[in-house]
Amino acid sequence: MSCAFCRILRGETPAFMVLEDEISIAFLDHRPLFPGHCLLIPRDHYETLIDLPPELVGPLFRNARLLARAVEVGLGAEGSFVAINNRVSQSVPHLHIHVVPRRKGDGLRGFFWPRQRYAGEAEMAEIARKLREAIDRLRENGR
8 A cells, every 4th residue: 555654554664653552653743833743543544534433533532632632741832733634635645633732822823724704694504504404314324
């Protein structure tokens, strides 16, 4: 498999590991936003969060929580930024959770894309309705 993260898992590509257990590993991002920026990945290859089996969601996010706390305690960060890209802006097609240490005044401003406003409450209500309907359909189908 040509996946860069699977190569790290197999030991073919070196990485600075910070956490390892039976379901996931975390290592330092080689191009960090800030020192201590980690990537947490499942050991098995899943492209996106949607592909992750439900039984792994809890254990993976427990590790994300642990890592978020570790960047505060271990690096003296005031907080953290935790993010996942699914397909769009996902540079490696292997599910990975970014855990980035944050400090007030660090220059990172919210999200990396421009924010916009809804045209009004009618548009908000329509989008909320569509999402509720999609959630109901997905729950009915066991997804």
